[in-house]
Amino acid sequence: MSQTTSTPPLPQRRAPQGAHTLREVRKHRRFASLRAIGALVLREMQTSHGRAAGGYFWAIAEPAGGVILLTLIFSVAFSSPPIGSSFAMFYATGMVPFLGYMDIANKTANSVRYSAALLTYPAVTFMDALLARIAYNSVxxxxxxxxxxxAISLFEETRTDPQLDQIALAIAMMIMIGVAVGVMNCFLFEAISWWGPLWGILMKPFFILSCILFIFDDVPQPYQDWLWWNPLIHIIGQMRSAFYPGYPGSYVSYTYVFGLGLGLFALGLMLLSRYHRDLQNS
Structure with missing residues (x-):
């Protein structure tokens, strides 16, 4: 009798383990990064105003109240604005973007230093710290x-015609420059010990040089050509043209603002990626 020999089953082909592992690792890293950013945002909210009654309310009320108070004071001294009928609105269209830029730039610049203790954990990266502060302070x-x-529109007859799309563009320009300068300074503050105090001194005259109390068109030559290189001039000009459709703001250059912002952001990010561990350990 012939004995039937059974053929051993062929081994099943498995998908390369590395492919699944790589996808899972990337997915895990994305979720871990989002969780870290969310935790850092909550920490920012708690440490900034968490102990005060009202909490996050004061993060909005404090700067808003300060600007409104300054607006009322300057409204008494300057009754006739260069454009429009309300000095409060004219002043706010310059002061609010200026203070917004300053806040975002300063908070972003201190992101790594602020979260230095948490960056010792492998789950938290310097990018998480940057993105958390950028998101929190931009909102x-x-x-x-x-x-x-x-508030100004409710209590004053401003005779303005706000264009929401143009206002959004001005805010985007403000955030772009604030983030770009902040990321660049985030590296420079850690790499050069004297840069922080020097930067503070350099920023003092920018309240005047950013055309908050006057308009760029009234600046005589050759100073007008020099001031044009200040990106805040373009941001404030865009904000004013968004509220005052009759104000052309022809000097505003989106290419310059976004080009400068993206260039500084890329350079700062490249330097931080290369040297942030060395700076942390120094």
Whole structure:
């Protein structure tokens, strides 16, 4: 009798383990990064105003109240604005973008230093710290902007015609420059010990040089050509043309603002990626 031999089953082909592992690792890293950013945002909210009664309310009310108070004071001294009929609105269209830029730039610049203790954990990266502060402070400044301009519109006859798309563009320009300068300074503050105090001194005259109390068109030559290189001139000009459709703001250059912002952001990010561990350990 012939004995039937059974053929051993062929081994099943398995998908390369590395492919699944790589996808899972990437997915896990994305979720871990989102969780870290969310935790850092909550920490920012708690440490900034968490102990005060009202909590996050004061993050909006404090700068909004300060700008409204300064607006009222300057309204008494300057009754006739260069454009429009309300000095409060004219002043706010310059002061709010200026303070928004300053806040975002300063908070972003201190992101790594602020979260230095948490960066020792492998789950938290310097990018998480940057993105958390950028997100938190950008949203806060948008809410401050909304509160201030709503309050002025309710209590004064401003005779303005706000264009929401143009206002959004001005806010985007403000955030872009604030983030770009902040990321660049985030590296420079850690790499050069004297840069922080020097930067503070350099920023003092920018209140005057950013055309908050006057308009760029009234600046005589050759100073007008020099001031044009200040990106805040373009941001404030865009904000004013968004509220005053009759104000052309022909000097505003989106290419310059976004080009400068993206260039500084890319350079700062490249330097931080290369040297942030060395700076942390120094």
């Amino acid at each position: 806060t400044q948008i809410m401050v902007f909304t509160v201030i301009f709503t």
